[in-house]
Amino acid sequence: MPKVMPRVELIEHTPSPDKLISLAAKLCYSDSDIMDLKQGIEEKEQEKFISRLMSYSHLSPIEHASFTFGIEGVSRALLAQITRHRIASFSVKSQRYVGASEDFNYILPPSIENLGAEAVEKFSTQMATIGKWYEEWQQVLGGNVESSNEDARFILPNASETKMLVTMNARELLHFFELRCCNRAQWEIREIAWQMLVIAKKVAPSIFKYAGPSCVSGKCQEGVKTCGQMLEIKEKIQEIENSLI
């Protein structure tokens, strides 16, 4: 069964992330006791503290706020990319404990979908064939049990669907958005990065005010490979900002 659309949900986040980060920032520049500082942080000051931190590139205080996302309907190809982000924590559906079956879920790339019904049918038939091969190996190796699944899965494709919980702190999220919201990132990780960005802007608007691919807050980092679409990207960010007002 194909699953095309990646889905992202915010599962948990640091309560009052702006307040916590403002406290961390204020503490660095104040002689007062921490609890006094905590009492003294007013909501109207928070945006000012956070934007000052960002302008100094004093980013360690924003590491105190973390965000946990549930990501589903994505491929193992996406998994290989997102887990390259080392300053993040992951829990991923196991292919050993959770055996697949002949009609395993897979992700249909939009480029193949756009080719039309015949191409989609061909891809689907190929997946079904792999599903049969998977079950063949599973049976030969001892059935739907952990010890069989761990080797039967070697026949499964990158398209196989997976799901995960991902936790990142705000600093890592900003970095992730710079790399993965960029038009040069692969479509699937770009899709989930933009979904995460919208959520992050909603729950912590000051921290993520200038978040997005590098061209949003500064210069495109892609050099000669730039997509040249900075204006379109800025408009897209502005549309998100407007939708959150």
Ligand SMILES: Cc1cc2nc3c(=O)[nH]c(=O)nc-3n(C[C@H](O)[C@H](O)[C@H](O)COP(=O)(O)OP(=O)(O)OC[C@H]3O[C@@H](n4cnc5c(N)ncnc54)[C@H](O)[C@@H]3O)c2cc1C
């Ligand atoms: C468009 C694109 C194409 C890519 N193509 C390829 C490819 O072809 N092959 C490939 O292997 N990868 C590829 N990658 C993955 C890329 O090389 C990184 O592994 C991935 O983007 C994670 O980035 P990161 O290391 O900055 O992030 P994180 O691991 O999240 O680290 C965040 C930051 O912490 C610091 N940091 C973390 N660990 C260390 C460390 N050990 N030493 C010093 N500083 C550290 C760095 O400043 C780093 O930027 C690609 C990524 C993108 C966006």
